[in-house]
Amino acid sequence: MPAASGSDFSSLLASLPLRSALLTDQEGVVLLRTAPAAADELDLQRMAATFAQTAEHAGKLGMGKNRHATAFYDKAIVVHVSCSPLVLTLVADSDANVGLLLDAVPLLTAAVEPLRAAAEGHPGMSRA
Numbered sequence: 001m002p003a004a005s006g007s008d009f010s011s012l013l014a015s016l017p018l019r020s021a022l023l024t025d026q027e028g029v030v031l032l033r034t035a036p037a038a039a040d041e042l043d044l045q046r047m048a049a050t051f052a053q054t055a056e057h058a059g060k061l062g063m064g065k066n067r068h069a070t071a072f073y074d075k076a077i078v079v080h081v082s083c084s085p086l087v088l089t090l091v092a093d094s095d096a097n098v099g100l101l102l103d104a105v106p107l108l109t110a111a112v113e114p115l116r117a118a119a120e121g122h123p124g125m126s127r128a
Contacts, residue, residue, distance in 0.1 A: 009111035016104055017096045019076065020044075022089040023112060025119065026052040031086070032115075044078070047071075048087040051080040068105060070098060077101070083109050083116045 013021055013034055022041070023032040028049035030041070055066035068081045074094060079101050081088040088108060090101055109116075 009108070012104060012107055012111060016090070016101060017092050018101075019091045019093065021091070022048065023083075023115065024048045024087050024089065026056075026085045026087065031119075044089055044091065047078065048080060048089045052082070052084070052087050055082050055084070068102070070102070079105075081105050081109060083112050085119050086112065086116050088112060 018034065020033065020035040022030055022034075022044055024030050024045055026049065028045035030045060033041075051069055055069075058064075058066050066082055068079060071078045071080075072094070076094055077092045077096055077098060079090040079092075079098070081090070092098075092101060
């Protein structure tokens, strides 16, 4: 699958019913965001870091590869997508179409593949 350009990624995100999207490293450091920093961004960063660690440990336990996790809250839906060593976090209103978000995951992961490959090759970002 050819890598998508940055404008393709932006267009794809704009077509989804999102409040925001974050691309973080495995420790929650924000690499890309779609909106100005929000009050809940620190919580999202922590959640992304926790998801990355949990997905890694689940794989080591023989549970298979964890590709994404969806959390439903009163006011929001949060989807974490594993692009190891990166995590893509999508935040939408609680009434958003989750199927639409999950259907976009393969396109989104393809779009961030160049960043994922660069991060994987960086000594400080590689998983042990």
